[in-house]
Amino acid sequence: MGSTTLEPQWRRRLTRLRSQVDQISIPDIVSREMPQDREWCDVMVAGKRRRIRFHDYHEIYGIPGLYEKLFYEKLGCCSPSRVVQLLEELLVEFGDDPRALRVLDLGAGNGMVGDELYARQVQRIVGIDLLREAKEAAGRDRPEVYHNYLAVDLTELPKEVEEYLRGQRFNCLITVAALGFNDIAPTALIKALDLVDTRSWVALTIKEDFLREQDDSGFATLIRQLNRDEILQIQAYRRFRHRFSITGDPLFYIAMVARKLADVPEALLQRQPEDTA
Numbered sequence: 206m207g208s209t210t211l212e213p214q215w216r217r218r219l220t221r222l223r224s225q226v227d228q229i230s231i232p233d234i235v236s237r238e239m240p241q242d243r244e245w246c247d248v249m250v251a252g253k254r255r256r257i258r259f260h261d262y263h264e265i266y267g268i269p270g271l272y273e274k275l276f277y278e279k280l281g282c283c284s285p286s287r288v289v290q291l292l293e294e295l296l297v298e299f300g301d302d303p304r305a306l307r308v309l310d311l312g313a314g315n316g317m318v319g320d321e322l323y324a325r326q327v328q329r330i331v332g333i334d335l336l337r338e339a340k341e342a343a344g345r346d347r348p349e350v351y352h353n354y355l356a357v358d359l360t361e362l363p364k365e366v367e368e369y370l371r372g373q374r375f376n377c378l379i380t381v382a383a384l385g386f387n388d389i390a391p392t393a394l395i396k397a398l399d400l401v402d403t404r405s406w407v408a409l410t411i412k413e414d415f416l417r418e419q420d421d422s423g424f425a426t427l428i429r430q431l432n433r434d435e436i437l438q439i440q441a442y443r444r445f446r447h448r449f450s451i452t453g454d455p456l457f458y459i460a461m462v463a464r465k466l467a468d469v470p471e472a473l474l475q476r477q478p479e480d481t482a
């Protein structure tokens with residue numbers, strides 16, 4: 206991982222997938238008020254037309270190549286490669302060897318982030334996603350990438366799964382395009398931070414709106430608190446264009462790379478979802 210010149214992995218991967226997606230039609234929406242989590246499109250899959258909501262990930266993962274063609278080819282998503290490149294820059298700066306990383310990939314989806322890490326010879330990558338369909342898609346499309354992939358809810362881990370995860374001695378947590386909306390909540394992020402070792406690298410992306418002072422998702426308050434209490438030390442904070450919306454507007458996210466400096470305090474771990482806003 207000496208330089209930052211790797212091409213995004215999805216292009217190479219898409220040429221190898223047996224995609225059944227013939228066509229994607231983005232609706233002609235004039236209003237810019239369409240919320241990001243309500244976007245949809247029509248797709249032709251093996252000769253049949255289907256309407257897909259962007260946040261119905263279980264359906265998207267079930268169709269090989271749709272995730273890549275829709276979000277990456279059509280809407281210009283670049284988040285996995287951007288955040289992994291940023292992490293790579295920091296590792297080089299601190300003289301850390303990327304091959305020694307043991308990564309927990311939270312909200313791993315069909316493995317786009319794992320693919321970027323794998324291309325950089327990261328030693329061990331364990332994926333977690335709420336959806337069984339995500340695990341199946343990662344195994345189908347990127348079988349060599351993950352050492353293990355668990356379809357579990359991080360906030361309700363069975364004891365033996367939690368013990369297994371702690372036993373991995375993760376030294377890196379990564380979560381890309383998965384925080385906020387109805388996906389990963391602040392309480393799940395707190396739990397994930399608790400599962401990785403002190404001194405771990407933490408790399409994440411989040412929609413910039415969720416970090417605004419007035420936002421009530423709970424992420425702005427949480428990140429501020431973690432930083433203030435020196436649990437996280439932010440090393441890089443970069444605004445970037447995650448992708449375009451269906452109206453053609455850029456959607457800006459923040460890519461953040463930090464170090465975990467201290468254990469997550471018990472009071473934070475005991476927080477209820479309603480306390481985090």
Ligand SMILES: C[S@@+](CC[C@H](N)C(=O)[O-])C[C@H]1O[C@@H](n2cnc3c(N)ncnc32)[C@H](O)[C@@H]1O
Nearest residue numbers: 312313314317334335336339381382383388389
């Ligand atoms: C937009 S996808 C991002 C996938 C991948 N990180 C990427 O960059 O392509 C968000 C993922 O987060 C997962 N997710 C949502 N809530 C979750 C939770 N509580 N725990 C784990 N994964 C979750 C979803 O199932 C979905 O696969």
